[in-house]
Amino acid sequence: MSALDSTSTILASGVRLTVPLALAACGEYVAERAGTMNISVEAMMLGSAFTSVATASATGSATLGLVVGLLTGLVIGAVHGNLSHRAQINTFVVGLVLNALVLGLTSFLITTQQFASHQVDLLSVPLLRDIPVIGAPLFSVRWPAYLLIPLVGLTWWLVERSRWGLELRAVGENPQAADVTGVKVNLRRRQALLWCGALAGLGGAYLAVGEVGSFNQNMTAGRGYIVIAAVIFGAWRLGRTLLGCLVFGVSDALRLALPPLGITLNAQLLVAAPYLLALLAMLLFTTQHREPAALGRPFERGST
Amino acid sequence: MTPTASAAPILELRGITKSYGPVTACDAVDLRVDAGEIHGLLGENGAGKSSLMKVLLGLVRRDDGLVLVRGQEVALDSPQEAAELGIGMVHQHFSLIDALAVWENVALGDSGKVDKQALCAEIAAVSARYGLPIDPEARVGTLSAGERQRVEVVKCLRRNPRILILDEPTSVLTQAESEELFTVLGRVVQEEGRAVILISHKLAEISRATDRVTVLRKGRVAFRAVTAETTPQLLAQQMVGREVSLGEEGAALGLLPVRNPGTGQDEDHDREAHVLRLAGLTVEHDGVRVLDGVDLTVGAGEIVALYGVEGNGQAMLGDVLSGLVVPSAGTVEVAGQEVDLTRPGVLSKAGLGIVPEDRHQSGVVLDMSVAENLTMKSLDQVSGRFLLRQRAMLAEARRLADEFNIVTPSLDTPVRSLSGGNQQRVVLARELSGRTRVLVAAQPTHGLDVGAIEDMYARLRAAAAEGVGVLLISTELEEVMALATWIAVISSGRITGALPVSEATPERLGMLVGGEAA
Numbered sequence: 001m002s003a004l005d006s007t008s009t010i011l012a013s014g015v016r017l018t019v020p021l022a023l024a025a026c027g028e029y030v031a032e033r034a035g036t037m038n039i040s041v042e043a044m045m046l047g048s049a050f051t052s053v054a055t056a057s058a059t060g061s062a063t064l065g066l067v068v069g070l071l072t073g074l075v076i077g078a079v080h081g082n083l084s085h086r087a088q089i090n091t092f093v094v095g096l097v098l099n100a101l102v103l104g105l106t107s108f109l110i111t112t113q114q115f116a117s118h119q120v121d122l123l124s125v126p127l128l129r130d131i132p133v134i135g136a137p138l139f140s141v142r143w144p145a146y147l148l149i150p151l152v153g154l155t156w157w158l159v160e161r162s163r164w165g166l167e168l169r170a171v172g173e174n175p176q177a178a179d180v181t182g183v184k185v186n187l188r189r190r191q192a193l194l195w196c197g198a199l200a201g202l203g204g205a206y207l208a209v210g211e212v213g214s215f216n217q218n219m220t221a222g223r224g225y226i227v228i229a230a231v232i233f234g235a236w237r238l239g240r241t242l243l244g245c246l247v248f249g250v251s252d253a254l255r256l257a258l259p260p261l262g263i264t265l266n267a268q269l270l271v272a273a274p275y276l277l278a279l280l281a282m283l284l285f286t287t288q289h290r291e292p293a294a295l296g297r298p299f300e301r302g303s304t
Numbered sequence: 305m306t307p308t309a310s311a312a313p314i315l316e317l318r319g320i321t322k323s324y325g326p327v328t329a330c331d332a333v334d335l336r337v338d339a340g341e342i343h344g345l346l347g348e349n350g351a352g353k354s355s356l357m358k359v360l361l362g363l364v365r366r367d368d369g370l371v372l373v374r375g376q377e378v379a380l381d382s383p384q385e386a387a388e389l390g391i392g393m394v395h396q397h398f399s400l401i402d403a404l405a406v407w408e409n410v411a412l413g414d415s416g417k418v419d420k421q422a423l424c425a426e427i428a429a430v431s432a433r434y435g436l437p438i439d440p441e442a443r444v445g446t447l448s449a450g451e452r453q454r455v456e457v458v459k460c461l462r463r464n465p466r467i468l469i470l471d472e473p474t475s476v477l478t479q480a481e482s483e484e485l486f487t488v489l490g491r492v493v494q495e496e497g498r499a500v501i502l503i504s505h506k507l508a509e510i511s512r513a514t515d516r517v518t519v520l521r522k523g524r525v526a527f528r529a530v531t532a533e534t535t536p537q538l539l540a541q542q543m544v545g546r547e548v549s550l551g552e553e554g555a556a557l558g559l560l561p562v563r564n565p566g567t568g569q570d571e572d573h574d575r576e577a578h579v580l581r582l583a584g585l586t587v588e589h590d591g592v593r594v595l596d597g598v599d600l601t602v603g604a605g606e607i608v609a610l611y612g613v614e615g616n617g618q619a620m621l622g623d624v625l626s627g628l629v630v631p632s633a634g635t636v637e638v639a640g641q642e643v644d645l646t647r648p649g650v651l652s653k654a655g656l657g658i659v660p661e662d663r664h665q666s667g668v669v670l671d672m673s674v675a676e677n678l679t680m681k682s683l684d685q686v687s688g689r690f691l692l693r694q695r696a697m698l699a700e701a702r703r704l705a706d707e708f709n710i711v712t713p714s715l716d717t718p719v720r721s722l723s724g725g726n727q728q729r730v731v732l733a734r735e736l737s738g739r740t741r742v743l744v745a746a747q748p749t750h751g752l753d754v755g756a757i758e759d760m761y762a763r764l765r766a767a768a769a770e771g772v773g774v775l776l777i778s779t780e781l782e783e784v785m786a787l788a789t790w791i792a793v794i795s796s797g798r799i800t801g802a803l804p805v806s807e808a809t810p811e812r813l814g815m816l817v818g819g820e821a822a
Contacts, residue, residue: 163418173403181413182383
């Protein structure tokens with residue numbers, strides 16, 4: 001294998017691993033800008049990975065699996081939103097419970113029956129796919145990966161340009177002030193969680209019926225937490241958040257690619273590498289204090 | 305300008321009642337506001353002004369009573385409805401979002417597409433019309449308190465409200481900025497026929513700016529009058545419900561104290577024998593110098609006031625002297641010893657006590673008992689190596705509670721259920737216990753009623769008389785004039801001047817507050 005070929009292989013694997021992270025990160029970014037430190041993004045990804053595989057197996061359509069995955073994320077987002085921004089239960093507790101619940105439930109359900117393997121189709125862009133090195137990794141991928149491009153644009157536009165996004169940012173920075181100006185604080189936060197759920201659901205489903213084609217126990221393996229790390233790494237800006245996803249995705253790809261290339265490192269250490277990197281990134285970048293001022297702070301009218 | 309008697313008033317409240325649990329904040333309040341007038345709403349802290357306005361803004365629902373706008377009864381259930389009825393408020397706190405640009409803040413609360421260009425043009429038009437210059441693109445977090453106020457006013461006026469409510473608008477303004485604001489308000493009512501409700505606890509301001517005044521006391525309307533036919537003294541009486549003296553009590557109410565030359569405070573302290581000395585204290589935060597080379601000296605037994613309008617670095621100074629913030633440069637000496645500010649608790653050990661500005665955040669632990677709060681700083685005295693000695697703790701707490709007249713059902717009562725005045729006494733008692741050489745009192749009378757304010761004054765005086773050096777950080781002119789022997793003025797993080805109280809006049813202090821040398 002030539003050096004160029006192996007670069008292309010690692011890049012291709014890096015892109016495949018980045019896409020689910022990037023989709024979920026677009027969602028998490030919105031949730032956090034609205035003031036919710038949404039750790040149930042892990043549950044959203046894992047839950048949707050499972051339902052997408054189950055749906056694809058039952059109907060034979062991987063695309064339908066993708067849709068059901070998205071809806072699963074939406075449902076988890078709705079549950080989280082109502083519990084923490086209506087019933088005012090601590091958002092971290094809700095997130096932890098949802099993560100544990102989904103992990104347990106999917107681990108159990110996977111043992112109850114055999115699921116047939118289905119995968120969405122590859123979509124190659126003619127000409128572009130023939131560019132050396134980057135052609136195949138970027139332009140010959142499973143079709144839902146291309147959705148990332150409009151979704152990133154839409155996320156940016158919603159947050160930075162729409163009235164909804166303006167209110168969202170206000171809610172994440174200073175809910176009391178937003179409230180007195182007539183913004184419905186908890187409604188906006190629930191809506192942000194729905195957006196997060198839909199995109200994280202799509203990300204999880206993409207991982208399962210897009211890349212792997214099947215479900216295995218705890219298949220997201222903390223990717224939701226990596227997404228949270230990417231938002232912190234990105235200092236709550238969308239572009240840098242996506243860059244963070246790419247860094248984590250490629251480091252994950254390197255882990256998979258090194259052994260075949262004959263480079264042997266301690267396997268456990270390699271598995272831990274992206275997480276160590278995430279930790280390091282957070283350590284280096286949290287000092288910038290760019291986070292939404294009301295991140296993780298619940299809002300109830302009348303209390304200050 | 306004067307409305308005819310037959311015309312329905314622009315706003316009428318009838319029998320508004322609002323209770324929070326057992327506390328009745330507003331008790332059958334009637335208020336009538338006409339177009340073309342500035343109506344003063346005066347009352348002590350806790351008199352019900354804020355609750356009444358929250359009802360009017362649809363932020364809380366009234367228990368009983370009618371609201372009529374131009375003679376029509378309205379429900380007023382939400383802030384949106386209030387806005388549609390043309391009721392707008394210039395909020396003092398909690399209503400601008402630092403991280404957003406001016407135009408984004410102004411856009412909040414509108415609906416429809418966000419059109420930056422149109423909004424910026426509109427902001428420019430409104431600010432030109434009223435002479436309130438602001439940059440629509442600036443991030444609100446970078447603006448001074450006065451500029452933020454302008455943004456608030458422009459934001460409110462842009463919506464073309466018929467009724468404009470201002471809640472304590474001058475607490476963050478210099479005298480010049482206050483004048484500017486009142487000029488704008490005058491135009492708003494006289495030329496444009498709007499109605500303005502000015503909420504304040506400052507008598508001078510109410511007398512200066514309003515046409516009519518309604519005084520609230522303990523949730524009820526105590527008095528109403530045409531302002532020109534009253535005097536500040538009369539209003540002060542109505543506010544507290546009894547005769548008030550013109551000395552300290554007047555100061556507590558916002559009247560300039562009348563000094564009795566016979567008991568003039570001695571200013572001949574040996575200012576070299578200082579108990580607190582700040583030298584070149586500088587704090588940078590987000591690239592802004594919040595404190596810029598502050599030099600300040602407090603002698604034993606004297607009260608030095610640090611006067612200035614809110615938001616000029618006082619809060620940061622309080623944080624430094626609480627040990628919460630380590631300054632980027634400069635030193636703090638307590639009783640002649642330089643203190644290493646990087647280690648926690650050293651200021652307190654060195655003999656510095658502090659009554660912090662926000663007593664709920666850093667003054668007391670609300671859900672712990674009175675006894676625990678009182679002995680928190682002297683745990684060595686009331687505990688063995690591992691265990692608290694309950695009896696010693698209660699004895700010490702009892703002693704302090706008696707000495708400082710803390711009114712509490714028991715020493716085990718959580719501090720949360722005490723009145724503001726008593727909570728503040730708990731803080732003061734704790735901070736003065738032990739061998740305190742310096743007491744820093746940051747806005748010690750904020751949110752207290754007149755009785756509690758007078759008590760606080762007396763205790764600060766008593767502490768000084770016992771030889772404690774007192775640094776009083778205050779935004780109230782009358783307060784510093786009544787208490788201090790020296791007055792230093794802070795503006796934009798710098799000390800712009802310091803003078804003995806005998807040479808201080810409101811005019812000179814006003815110039816220093818505005819950043820000019822007097």
